[in-house]
Amino acid sequence: MSNEWQAVHDVIRSGQRIVFFGGAGTSTESGIPDFRSANGIFAWKDMEFTPEQMLSRSFFDRYPALFYQFYVTKMLYPNAEPNLAHVALAKLEERGQLLAVITQNIDGLHQRAGSKRVLELHGSVQRNYCMNCNQFYTLEELLALSHVSSLDNTQEKLRTESAADGQGEIPYCRQCNGVIKPDVVLYEESLNMDTLEQAVRAIEQADVLIVGGTSLTVQPAASLVQYYKGDRLIVINKSTTSLDRSAAYTVNDSIAAVLGQLVTV
Template identity: 50%
Template sequence: MYEKLKEIIQASKTIVFFGGAGVSTESNIPDFRSADGIYEKKTYPYPAEYMLSSDFFYANTEAFYDFYFHEMLYPNALPNPAHTALVRLEKQGKLQSVITQNIDGLHQLAGSKEVVELHGSVHRNYCLKCHTFYSLEDILKQQPKVPRCPKCGGIIKPDVVLYGEGLKEETIHKAIYDIAHADTLIVGGTSLAVYPAAGLLQYFRGKHLVLINRDATAMDLRAELVIHDPIGKVLDCVVEK
């Protein structure tokens, strides 16, 4: 299977990578839906999905940030072999973009230049009142309190897509364009259970669809190649150094 993926990469001119939480698990950032994922934690009074909703953010901001600071932020995490392999593929001129559902910024930290962040980023934060930008470091300095704008006192909100919020239109358009113009789409580290992000795969009209994920997905039967191995191991092996 690894040799087959190498052949596909070598024959491809326009590759797009579509990734999810499984890309970052090898950087010790937990995913959401596995047995030891964030959604299985029993230490909070509400389901994790509800605590990550816009309704909960506005109604229970203090409790939201208690969860967010403890479960969603990993400022010391470093890129893993999956991230660095994608950087190599981009430098070779084959990878056109990374489309990620992750909010951790590890693709950019590794050196990827073309990254479409479907669900936003923990590294961007905005005052709801005056719209001043704040970095991740800025809001971490205020924990465990609710981060507030030093200028106007307004509440600072992470620029991440919470449940109940829509994806940014320009982000969706960019992702659709990239997927529609790729001859190879490599999907990795995602259960393809989160919509509308997972629905973007319907726009792929290229030649090679490759799925790399620890567990089976609903798209496995549509793919030319399916590999159920750790994504860092796979990409590090098949992308030339």
């Protein structure tokens, strides 16, 4: 183990109120692509609308069938499994060292690994609600109701979609026939204020803050790290971030590889 990794290991081992703040890179080794890399979700440019537009609230309201085509085929990975990073963080919580996981991810893998206190800034694909009666639906139920298979012929669907088109791809509530919406924060929507406030309080209480798997470019989530007042900030990311210079420890490597080794030794 290098001196840098040993130092990070010692800090994590001595931490009593550790908070983890993570992004898309936390789940890439579970087979879920990130957003902004060369092979990321936002690199997909085969339509006249950008992925950002297709994941906006106004697009969801206007073109729900096309929204669900993109969402189901590009954003959902129901067979993904937690990786070593998720498992390591759950282990830190089990030891009584981890105060909270704050995540920008919507995949629910932290909970599947065993983490209990997970603050999901952008919501979760695991939760879905009828916009009319608020009936809850699991991810499995949503997929069963949406009947989406591919993004083929989306240009034609975009030109023809109306109230009568694409109905088989829009998941409707079994109770009232209202449109079901994923409990994820779309573009043009605000983050949940209660979740934000909990995240701020957790970071303020942290004696160790680990920032991992995030480029820190998505606001307002990225600005939360400013509430950390301690001197043991650890940044673990494959690429450089805006926090590297102010961090006490910086490791340019896979978050799964780093936490997977340092938490178990």
